[in-house]
Amino acid sequence: MTPFLRNILVVARRDFLSIVATPTFLLFLFAPLFMIGMGALGGFGASQLADSARGTGRVVAVVGPGDVEPLREADARLRDALPGGKPATLELRVATSGVDPVTIAQEKGRDTYAVMIGPLASPRIVEREANSRSGRYLALLATEVLRARAAGSIAPAAPRFESLTRGGTSIAAQQSIGFGAVFVIFLLTLLLAGQSVGMLAEEKGNKVIEILAAAVPLESVFLGKLIGLLGVAILFIAFWMAMAAGAGFVALTQIDPASVAQAGASAPQLAVAPATGWPFFILAAFLYFVMAFLLLGAVFLGVGAQAATVREIQMLSLPITIFQVAMLSLSSAAANAPGSRLATIAQLIPFSSPLAMAARAATDDAKAVHLLALGWQAIWVALVVYLSVRLFRSGVLSGRRDWRFWKRTKDVAADTASRR
Known part of the structure; x- marks a missing residue:
């Protein structure tokens, strides 16, 4: 293993353990319960209101x-x-x-x-x-x-209904699966990637980031933090997937097999499955979540590197959140219009590409294009990390406010001479 990769893994392990091995992580882990509870209460109240209004x-x-x-x-x-x-x-x-x-x-x-x-x-x-x-x-x-x-006493029609044994795949269901993937990836990314801002700003305040920057290359610090936060996100998702699987298993044990077989016989024959198949779609959606998380996390790291106070973090994070909501709207429109020019634009824009390509995996059976999309998004992750590192090194570690992004050699020599 090269020293660069070793430094990345060391920083990633440090950040992962610093988040997971704390009591507050349990509150963060069970935060969806509060969200689901409040949503259920609001939905129940709205349904009761709608039912009462409908009944009158x-x-x-x-x-x-x-x-x-x-x-x-x-x-x-x-x-x-x-x-x-x-x-x-x-x-x-x-x-x-x-x-x-x-x-x-x-x-x-x-x-x-x-x-x-x-x-x-x-x-x-x-x-x-x-x-x-x-x-x-x-x-x-x-x-x-x-x-x-x-018409007089004419007997009503007596049609004979027949069900298709193989009805194909529902196009509307595929678009719904694509939209669901877009929304879930967006929600998880926005919920989990926002931690990077506060973490880096906190380490700036207590000078830990400067110690890390003096010990290892700054690129390793940023990439390590991204991978550490990605590990936290994967742990979060794995926990809730295990909870959902356990709840589903318990629910299946309480259902009568005869009723399940009868419901399956009377269910619609149109298959509800993505165009690429469930195994490939789930794998592609997970990889696109990773890319969306790394992209947004790299941007938030760059923001946290420039912010010095909580107020500055909020002011700098708000435009990014608004931009992500715009990307959600663009990707949702692309999911509802597969194959259109709008969908192509959403797939090419780096920050909407993971969402739009996840929706495409649900409606288009082409698989090779996803490798190109993942490579395109990986290039942008590296570019955003590089820009964040340059901004942090040029503006924060130098301790100057009149800094410039690219400094010429003469400027560097003049700064060194003035400090002496």
Whole structure:
């Protein structure tokens, strides 16, 4: 092993143990539990609110006694067949003298979206919003009843349904898998790579970084810190994957095998799998996470090398976070439009390339292109580390504020002479 690699591993081991072997790491390890708990509470409250709001909505049909049952049967036929979700609950009333649809629409206790009154051939429909879906649904019910009466007693169609034994792969499912990979990589990268900023700024404050820089090359220090933080991230992911696998195993032991077999027989035949296959996709997604982590971690290391206080860290980290959110938006758009020019642009930009290529692995079965993408991203990792080291060496270790990124030989000699 060369001294350069040995120095990298020494720094990586030091940073890895300094993070893992602390009580606060347990809080960090279980932080997703708090996030999942708060998200579950918010989702439960939102679903309860949506269910209560959905239950109070209605449409009212005030018709003659002979039209009540035909309208109820037409509603039962059409309610589950219409696209865009089920219409509001239908309430049927027998018409009496002096009934005012406006009064019915303004009744308290329930939201009334539309009221239909009068003969079905020429009903009067009062709706809350002009040309609303509820008003059109009442008109459709009236038309359906009239059409059934005009056709007479015709027996309903008796179709024979058959299932495909091999239905292929769902394109929508592949795009959903790609978008899920983009979001998970972004979330994990942003959650785990941000530690590098505070760590380097803290070591700057207590002069540890200067001791390391005097003992080993600064490139080894930066790369070692990146690899150490990557080890922490991999440990974090492995822990939660083991927890998920254990929970899934426990759940499977509580399920009746007969019900599982019955559900599998009645499940849709379109396969839910990435285009490259699950083993290659999982491996590619992991490698792209590593590259995204190294890229963002190298940028954060460069930021932490320039920042001296917590305020400066926050001010410098905010633009990077906003930039990463923009990369997430670009990669999400690319995941929803595979093969487009937008997807190609997202795959070429270094900071969105890991996310976009992970989405491509879900929709495109080409595999050799991922080797080129990983090489392209590795070049940018090396470039960002090199720039961060030069910035740190030129601006921080020199102790000057009027520093320049590239110094000529005359400038270096003049600085040395002035210090003497």
